Amino acid sequence: MKIMLYSPVNTIWVLVGAALVFFMQAGFSLCEAGFTRAKNTGNILMKNLMDFCIGTPIFWLVGFGIMFGSGNGFFGAIDFFTKADYSAITPSGVPFYAFLIFQTVFCATSATIVSGAMAERTKFISYCLYSLMISLFVYPISGHWIWGGGWLAQAGFHDFAGSTAVHMVGGCAALIGAKILGPRIGKYTKEGKPRAIPGHSLTLGALGVFILWFCWFGFNGCSTVSMEGDAIVTAGSVFVTTNLATACATCATMLFTWIRYKKPDVSMTLNGSLAGLVAITAGCDVVSPVGAAVIGIVAGIAVVLVIEFVDKGLKIDDPVGAVGVHGACGLLGTLMTGIFALDGGLFYGGGFHMLGIQCLGVISVLAWVAITMTIIFVVLDKTIGLRVSEKEEILGLDATEHGLTSAYADFLPASPNMADYVDTENNKTTVVPVEEAIPVQVKSSAAQAASDIKLTKIEILTKQAKFEELKLAMNEIGVTGMTVTQVLGCGMQKGATEYYRGIPVEMQLLPKIQVEVVVAKVPVEKVIETAKKALYTGHIGDGKIFIYHVEDVIKVRTGETGVEALQDWE
Numbered sequence: 001m002k003i004m005l006y007s008p009v010n011t012i013w014v015l016v017g018a019a020l021v022f023f024m025q026a027g028f029s030l031c032e033a034g035f036t037r038a039k040n041t042g043n044i045l046m047k048n049l050m051d052f053c054i055g056t057p058i059f060w061l062v063g064f065g066i067m068f069g070s071g072n073g074f075f076g077a078i079d080f081f082t083k084a085d086y087s088a089i090t091p092s093g094v095p096f097y098a099f100l101i102f103q104t105v106f107c108a109t110s111a112t113i114v115s116g117a118m119a120e121r122t123k124f125i126s127y128c129l130y131s132l133m134i135s136l137f138v139y140p141i142s143g144h145w146i147w148g149g150g151w152l153a154q155a156g157f158h159d160f161a162g163s164t165a166v167h168m169v170g171g172c173a174a175l176i177g178a179k180i181l182g183p184r185i186g187k188y189t190k191e192g193k194p195r196a197i198p199g200h201s202l203t204l205g206a207l208g209v210f211i212l213w214f215c216w217f218g219f220n221g222c223s224t225v226s227m228e229g230d231a232i233v234t235a236g237s238v239f240v241t242t243n244l245a246t247a248c249a250t251c252a253t254m255l256f257t258w259i260r261y262k263k264p265d266v267s268m269t270l271n272g273s274l275a276g277l278v279a280i281t282a283g284c285d286v287v288s289p290v291g292a293a294v295i296g297i298v299a300g301i302a303v304v305l306v307i308e309f310v311d312k313g314l315k316i317d318d319p320v321g322a323v324g325v326h327g328a329c330g331l332l333g334t335l336m337t338g339i340f341a342l343d344g345g346l347f348y349g350g351g352f353h354m355l356g357i358q359c360l361g362v363i364s365v366l367a368w369v370a371i372t373m374t375i376i377f378v379v380l381d382k383t384i385g386l387r388v389s390e391k392e393e394i395l396g397l398d399a400t401e402h403g404l405t406s407a408y409a410d411f412l413p414a415s416p417n418m419a420d421y422v423d424t425e426n427n428k429t430t431v432v433p434v435e436e437a438i439p440v441q442v443k444s445s446a447a448q449a450a451s452d453i454k455l456t457k458i459e460i461l462t463k464q465a466k467f468e469e470l471k472l473a474m475n476e477i478g479v480t481g482m483t484v485t486q487v488l489g490c491g492m493q494k495g496a497t498e499y500y501r502g503i504p505v506e507m508q509l510l511p512k513i514q515v516e517v518v519v520a521k522v523p524v525e526k527v528i529e530t531a532k533k534a535l536y537t538g539h540i541g542d543g544k545i546f547i548y549h550v551e552d553v554i555k556v557r558t559g560e561t562g563v564e565a566l567q568d569w570e
Helices: 008-034 038-068 096-117 124-147 151-155 163-181 202-224 230-261 266-280 289-313 322-340 353-382 390-395 397-402 416-421 464-476 524-535 562-566
Strands: 455-463 483-489 510-519 544-550
Touching: 008 038, 008 096, 008 202, 038 096, 038 124, 038 397, 096 124, 096 163, 096 202, 096 322, 124 151, 124 163, 124 353, 124 397, 151 353, 163 266, 163 322, 163 353, 202 230, 202 266, 230 266, 230 289, 266 289, 266 322, 289 322, 322 353, 390 397, 455 464, 455 524, 455 562, 464 510, 464 524, 510 524, 524 544
Parallel strands: none
Antiparallel strands: 455 510, 455 544, 483 510
């Protein structure tokens, strides 16, 4: 009887890492949702959910065997339901199933990278089939080369936690998919000039980045798959290099966009954080803190240039920058490992040997993914179709693909038909028919007949910050009734010039308030002068005042008309 000796600390370490990498799905979901439009949020969340839920059984059924089976240098083995003996590749002291779930979550991460690049115009069924195929054989085969004892591993290729194996694979697939899919409607002018399509929530995007940064400590740190012996020191070093590279990348992106766009770009800086995480993943165990910082800085600058090149040069619409973040920075991070590795790196006396192997690995994996994913996406496009119709894209995938009115339905203002859903049992109110209403005795001190008083509506559009000052000024002159609405708009100047990911926003709709008052006894000129005095700053955006003649006013409760309907007497 074979006795298996397991290490509790190693097993816990691997399982904690698996849980953290799984939670990266939440980070990717929020990032992608925040960087895209609200009408597609539900679709984004669904795709990220299904990446994991499709990838898990497929990787267990076939993918794991292809990746870690004892085949040859290019292909593992077809092992349905992972029933073979994997003791030779299972980390010391770690049960097989702990290692299986650890590798499963990495597979799901690679698949989900593509979601953002193909967002807002991809058929859900086609995306699900893509997710199945990349988890079935695309990721496992190249993964076998790198981590499963394949030919790249035998040659000395170093990719500790997946800059190439996970991120570049996903980034390359994203590039191919976005190219075949084509840009979103309105992304480019007839002349090919890119238009900015801002995401709907930087809050969600930022939260996603923070989640990913946190989970990356499991992605990289727990890839030691051990917390015994030298692995303890390595784990500490990995945490430091991962964090340092990310922080330096973020600073580099912020400063670079500040110089390039005249303002530090928020969304691009968030991409910079992810770029640093991706780039350091290959060599986080073999580079010094100085090397990690340099890798981060290079990645932070490169991600901006690549995203711009993909958008403006290649005319490929990548809403979240997945190609730049994962594809380009995964490639750069892998190559820079051959430069900055303390043992064998170019800058540490190792010559070009390690760098050459890193180049060979990157080129080989790129070729494999580019060929296979092109075939997959073309077949999907020519059969069931890859892209939704123009009408479906305009309406939004939440509504057309999933039947959602909105991913934020509970936060929308109640519409008039909400009265249909009132709980009449718990909200009983006696409603008196109009015909049976008790006539109201109107008390008026006006010497002039109500019918002779002119009614005027004054509509004021101005900055939200000016509302309190305007309200107080109106109250002082006797105007107490008003309707206030939050609106978006701009004047002929098309709003203040703003850049989104390096592209000027053609028309920036700015938040405003619309204040409506109807006056009779208060002179119109007095209202106008008071409003002008309260709102004036001398700068663009002070607002506009519109004046309309009001034919009549009717108070529904009493039936009063004209000036009397404006009074609140009882």
